[in-house]
Amino acid sequence: MLSSFFGSGSSEKCSGRASTHTGKCDATQKKNSPSTPSPNSSNLRLVRGFSPPASSSIPSSTNLILSENKNVQHSSASSSSSLPVSSRLSSKQQHQHHPQAHTSKSFNMSSAQEIDGAAHRVSLSASPTSNFSTSPFAARYQNAGQSSKHLKPFNTEDVRILLLENVNQTAVDILKKQGYQVEFHKASLPEEELIEKIRDVHAIGIRSKTRLSANVLKEAKNLIVIGCFCIGTNQVDLDYAAKHGITVFNSPYANSRSVAELVIGEIIMLARQLGDRSNEMHKGTWNKVSARCWEIRGKTLGIVGYGHIGSQLSVLAEAMGMNVIYYDVVPIMALGTAKQLPTLKDVLNQADFVTLHVPELPETKNMIGKEQLDQMKKGAYLINASRGTVVDISALIAASREGRIAGAALDVYPSEPAANGDYFNSTLNIWGDDLRTLKNLILTPHIGGSTEEAQSAIGIEVGEALVRYINEGNTVGAVNMPEVSLRSLTSEEDNHARVIFIHSNRPGVLRQVNEILGDHNVDKQMSDSRGDVAYLMADISDCSPKDIKVLYESLESLSARVLTRILY
Numbered sequence: 001m002l003s004s005f006f007g008s009g010s011s012e013k014c015s016g017r018a019s020t021h022t023g024k025c026d027a028t029q030k031k032n033s034p035s036t037p038s039p040n041s042s043n044l045r046l047v048r049g050f051s052p053p054a055s056s057s058i059p060s061s062t063n064l065i066l067s068e069n070k071n072v073q074h075s076s077a078s079s080s081s082s083l084p085v086s087s088r089l090s091s092k093q094q095h096q097h098h099p100q101a102h103t104s105k106s107f108n109m110s111s112a113q114e115i116d117g118a119a120h121r122v123s124l125s126a127s128p129t130s131n132f133s134t135s136p137f138a139a140r141y142q143n144a145g146q147s148s149k150h151l152k153p154f155n156t157e158d159v160r161i162l163l164l165e166n167v168n169q170t171a172v173d174i175l176k177k178q179g180y181q182v183e184f185h186k187a188s189l190p191e192e193e194l195i196e197k198i199r200d201v202h203a204i205g206i207r208s209k210t211r212l213s214a215n216v217l218k219e220a221k222n223l224i225v226i227g228c229f230c231i232g233t234n235q236v237d238l239d240y241a242a243k244h245g246i247t248v249f250n251s252p253y254a255n256s257r258s259v260a261e262l263v264i265g266e267i268i269m270l271a272r273q274l275g276d277r278s279n280e281m282h283k284g285t286w287n288k289v290s291a292r293c294w295e296i297r298g299k300t301l302g303i304v305g306y307g308h309i310g311s312q313l314s315v316l317a318e319a320m321g322m323n324v325i326y327y328d329v330v331p332i333m334a335l336g337t338a339k340q341l342p343t344l345k346d347v348l349n350q351a352d353f354v355t356l357h358v359p360e361l362p363e364t365k366n367m368i369g370k371e372q373l374d375q376m377k378k379g380a381y382l383i384n385a386s387r388g389t390v391v392d393i394s395a396l397i398a399a400s401r402e403g404r405i406a407g408a409a410l411d412v413y414p415s416e417p418a419a420n421g422d423y424f425n426s427t428l429n430i431w432g433d434d435l436r437t438l439k440n441l442i443l444t445p446h447i448g449g450s451t452e453e454a455q456s457a458i459g460i461e462v463g464e465a466l467v468r469y470i471n472e473g474n475t476v477g478a479v480n481m482p483e484v485s486l487r488s489l490t491s492e493e494d495n496h497a498r499v500i501f502i503h504s505n506r507p508g509v510l511r512q513v514n515e516i517l518g519d520h521n522v523d524k525q526m527s528d529s530r531g532d533v534a535y536l537m538a539d540i541s542d543c544s545p546k547d548i549k550v551l552y553e554s555l556e557s558l559s560a561r562v563l564t565r566i567l568y
């Protein structure tokens with residue numbers, strides 16, 4: 001059974017969360033917080049109080065100690081929780097709860113096996129009625145032939161998760177099953193409200209609208225992990241997050257097929273001017289025409305960005321008789337008979353349809369402007385389902401009005417509303433009203449990845465990644481941290497501790513860490529770095545509560561420390 005607590009060393013006490021900047025208790029947060037201890041429970045740290053187990057034996061649970069190099073207020077080793085923990089537990093949890101856990105900041109951990117055993121599975125559906133269920137992670141995290149340490153929740157209500165932007169129910173279920181406190185919102189939040197809420201949470205789940213800039217993240221004193229329930233991660237300051245020990249996960253390809261299918265539909269719609277015909281019929285106008293309406297067979301599709309989506313699309317387009325050419329900044333093996341061309345200009349010169357599938361990067365901002373639109377064949381079509389900043393929309397409006405392009409489909413925009421409603425106008429984007437007047441223009445509200453299949457699969461994939469990270473420290477699939485994993489502890493490894501140390505990647509740190517760990521029996525260890533940040537995990541056997549405290553404090557004293565967590 002795993003339980004957890006966060007730790008740090010000073011003797012200041014606070015009944016609510018600690019304020020990173022001031023080192024003072026945040027009374028407002030305390031008042032608003034559903035799991036805030038009562039006033040007489042002044043020793044309980046909601047996040048970072050270090051309270052080692054009271055007795056000499058580690059409970060048959062795994063606890064987590066966490067502290068971060070953010071001037072966070074510390075509590076003393078003696079500041080064990082005076083909150084009657086039982087009052088915050090369900091009767092089942094109370095039954096499972098070890099008395100020693102009263103002394104600790106509890107933060108549940110559940111085994112990867114438990115997660116993988118969840119009813120949810122990534123559902124890759126070939127049709128709305130035929131699903132097959134598989135979790136790509138199911139095998140990876142299990143110990144061959146051994147039962148994983150059985151990690152029963154207690155005090156998991158202390159783990160707070162904020163889910164924004166209508167993250168799929170599959171994720172909500174996975175996270176709630178862990179006992180975490182989950183706050184769910186359908187839309188994204190204005191920055192001020194986001195800052196207020198992010199201060200309290202250990203994990204946040206977002207989609208493409210919520211910007212987690214350094215300005216927002218600097219307020220996120222308790223945050224250890226971000227789940228982007230989408231492909232794009234451009235909305236998060238990944239570098240800032242990594243340097244502050246906040247790991248970011250996404251779902252790299254669960255919605256690729258949905259986007260590729262949308263684009264196939266749009267190619268046909270544009271070629272046949274279906275958007276206009278349909279609009280006319282809605283207004284009562286019968287307009288049967290064949291002029292400038294085409295089959296797509298034999299036409300050339302130019303794909304810009306031949307990654308997960310671009311390459312899926314390539315296969316589908318060829319199956320419909322199109323010729324495929326593509327441009328990518330890296331050499332990528334062509335699928336089918338597609339051809340990679342050396343420059344963007346080559347693709348623009350030759351394609352009848354140009355479709356964009358690049359990430360939002362400084363280099364892709366306004367990648368398609370007047371110059372590039374001029375390089376396209378007269379009468380060609382443009383599709384953008386990547387990011388709104390990739391196309392200069394004013395230039396597109398001009399090209400369309402001058403008849404240089406025959407049509408366009410846009411799914412993404414430089415500014416997008418935070419919620420559904422009548423927001424797509426000139427207030428949002430200055431060209432909003434002009435855009436809506438264009439002929440043969442398909443406008444969709446960023447729905448490329450919005451299918452039941454994609455959203456459900458993303459919810460499971462990212463939800464499970466969050467649980468594995470919170471409970472076991474596993475970073476496989478992280479986009480801003482080195483990928484490090486150790487096999488789960490087994491039920492025979494009751495008194496093992498798992499050390500997680502995120503640190504600045506500079507010479508000599510590993511030697512210092514290993515000097516500290518060297519006094520113990522290190523069963524297994526893995527370390528990797530990514531840019532300026534390194535991530536180390538080590539499982540230590542026969543670890544007494546005193547050992548854990550010493551280990552923790554020694555690691556905390558290293559100047560390279562970004563974040564220390566000890567799970568036991």
Ligand SMILES: NC(=O)c1ccc[n+]([C@@H]2O[C@H](COP(=O)([O-])OP(=O)(O)OC[C@H]3O[C@@H](n4cnc5c(N)ncnc54)[C@H](O)[C@@H]3O)[C@@H](O)[C@H]2O)c1
Nearest residue numbers: 231232305306307308309328329357358359385386448449
């Ligand atoms: N509309 C939607 O709902 C929706 C859904 C999913 C993804 N997206 C967007 O689509 C983008 C692409 O998704 P993906 O899964 O195919 O990503 P990917 O990372 O698998 O592929 C992107 C490709 O673009 C290439 N690339 C990068 N910079 C380039 C440049 N300057 N010129 C040419 N090629 C360049 C990369 O080398 C890579 O091959 C995502 O980053 C996301 O922003 C939108």
Ligand SMILES: O=C(O)[C@H](O)COP(=O)(O)O
Nearest residue numbers: 207208209230231232449
């Ligand atoms: O990055 C993505 O996966 C897409 O842009 C979809 O974003 P969404 O989840 O906000 O629809």
